[in-house]
Amino acid sequence: MTEDSFFQWLFQRLPAAGKDVVIPPGDDCAAIRWHDDKLLLVAVDQVVGGRHYVDQGPDATPPALAGRKLLARNVSDVAAMGGTPLFCLLAGAFHQGCPEAWLKEFYGGIVDAARDFQLQMIGGDLASTSLDDVASLTILGEVPANEVITRGGALAGDALFATGTFGNSFASGHHLHFSPRCAEGRWLAQQGLAKAMMDVSDGLLLDLSRICSMSHCGACIDLTAVPRRSAATSIAQACSEGEDFELIFAVAPDKIAELQQRWPFANTPLTRLGTFDNSGLLRDQQGNTLAARGWDHLSPPPAGE
Numbered sequence: 632m633t634e635d636s637f638f639q640w641l642f643q644r645l646p647a648a649g650k651d652v653v654i655p656p657g658d659d660c661a662a663i664r665w666h667d668d669k670l671l672l673v674a675v676d677q678v679v680g681g682r683h684y685v686d687q688g689p690d691a692t693p694p695a696l697a698g699r700k701l702l703a704r705n706v707s708d709v710a711a712m713g714g715t716p717l718f719c720l721l722a723g724a725f726h727q728g729c730p731e732a733w734l735k736e737f738y739g740g741i742v743d744a745a746r747d748f749q750l751q752m753i754g755g756d757l758a759s760t761s762l763d764d765v766a767s768l769t770i771l772g773e774v775p776a777n778e779v780i781t782r783g784g785a786l787a788g789d790a791l792f793a794t795g796t797f798g799n800s801f802a803s804g805h806h807l808h809f810s811p812r813c814a815e816g817r818w819l820a821q822q823g824l825a826k827a828m829m830d831v832s833d834g835l836l837l838d839l840s841r842i843c844s845m846s847h848c849g850a851c852i853d854l855t856a857v858p859r860r861s862a863a864t865s866i867a868q869a870c871s872e873g874e875d876f877e878l879i880f881a882v883a884p885d886k887i888a889e890l891q892q893r894w895p896f897a898n899t900p901l902t903r904l905g906t907f908d909n910s911g912l913l914r915d916q917q918g919n920t921l922a923a924r925g926w927d928h929l930s931p932p933p934a935g936e
């Protein structure tokens with residue numbers, strides 16, 4: 632079982648979304664008709680001790696950074712829809728005996744990040760657990776209805792672009808310090824330059840395969856064009872490790888030049904990685920089929936990895 636196969640099963644079991652649900656389950660956020668010409672974006676993501684941050688030992692993640700990561704990961708999902716984050720609610724369950732200082736630093740990291748990302752924490756829930764710590768954050772944001780960008784809008788012939796660099800996120804600490812691409816996502820939406828978009832959390836190829844399946848297309852990717860975090864980062868790491876929290880998006884052929892000329896984010900690399908096609912596959916420039924490798928909570932990596 633994979634996450635994708637499980638969610639396919641789940642989505643079939645769910646009743647059809649009501650008329651006010653403009654974007655149903657399966658995208659980075661759900662969208663609900665809200666007010667005027669705006670959609671309310673809603674998403675929830677968690678961090679689990681030992682899974683998303685190191686919770687024990689000398690390399691334990693500073694709790695403020697684990698908290699910051701929790702919020703930033705959710706903001707990244709709003710960015711991927713072209714939206715602006717507004718509010719969040721935080722539900723946490725922490726092991727009995729969790730030190731007061733740890734808890735205050737964890738929450739403090741979220742409060743500080745909420746200030747930086749300009750959103751308000753408006754509620755939550757606190758519980759104890761006998762197992763690993765889990766904190767789940769629900770984020771609410773907004774986007775003009777005519778600007779929202781889903782995973783489903785790519786067409787054969789569109790160019791595939793990415794922000795930033797890929798790979799070595801965990802080893803480099805990027806997964807704790809990244810800036811969600813909110814300004815970039817918002818700009819792409821406002822300018823009407825991205826037709827399909829998502830943020831890369833599970834790995835470039837696995838998440839690209841999700842844009843392709845939602846868009847009913849395939850893609851050809853130039854693996855040598857994938858910008859890597861450092862000289863030591865391999866192509867395989869850049870393609871499949873995940874937690875890059877960069878945006879990948881589809882751009883119509885007649886908008887490519889405009890995008891490249893007008894890209895206003897001098898500190899955010901913008902790279903063309905390839906082209907969407909009708910193959911239904913992921914392929915490299917030599918025509919080899921690429922496996923959509925990446926992080927999957929339901930299929931543990933083969934022994935030795």
Ligand SMILES: Nc1ncnc2c1ncn2[C@@H]1O[C@H](COP(=O)(O)OP(=O)(O)O)[C@@H](O)[C@H]1O
Pocket residue numbers: 634638656657658659660661676708832
């Ligand atoms: N219980 C659920 N009911 C409906 N949709 C769900 C449920 N759990 C997860 N999903 C949806 O499945 C998709 C995949 O989830 P996930 O991999 O966690 O998303 P993301 O990578 O964007 O954080 C998302 O669109 C998410 O909203």
Ligand SMILES: Cc1ncc(C[n+]2csc(CCOP(=O)(O)OP(=O)(O)O)c2C)c(N)n1
Pocket residue numbers: 676681682683684685686704801806832833872873874926928
């Ligand atoms: C202790 C620890 N081990 C491993 C990782 C690497 N890692 C954990 S989850 C994950 C993928 C993304 O997390 P997920 O919960 O799938 O996020 P989502 O796709 O829902 O946004 C990666 C690469 C990490 N950050 N910390």
Ligand SMILES: [Mg+2]
Pocket residue numbers: 832833926
């Ligand atoms: Mg995931």
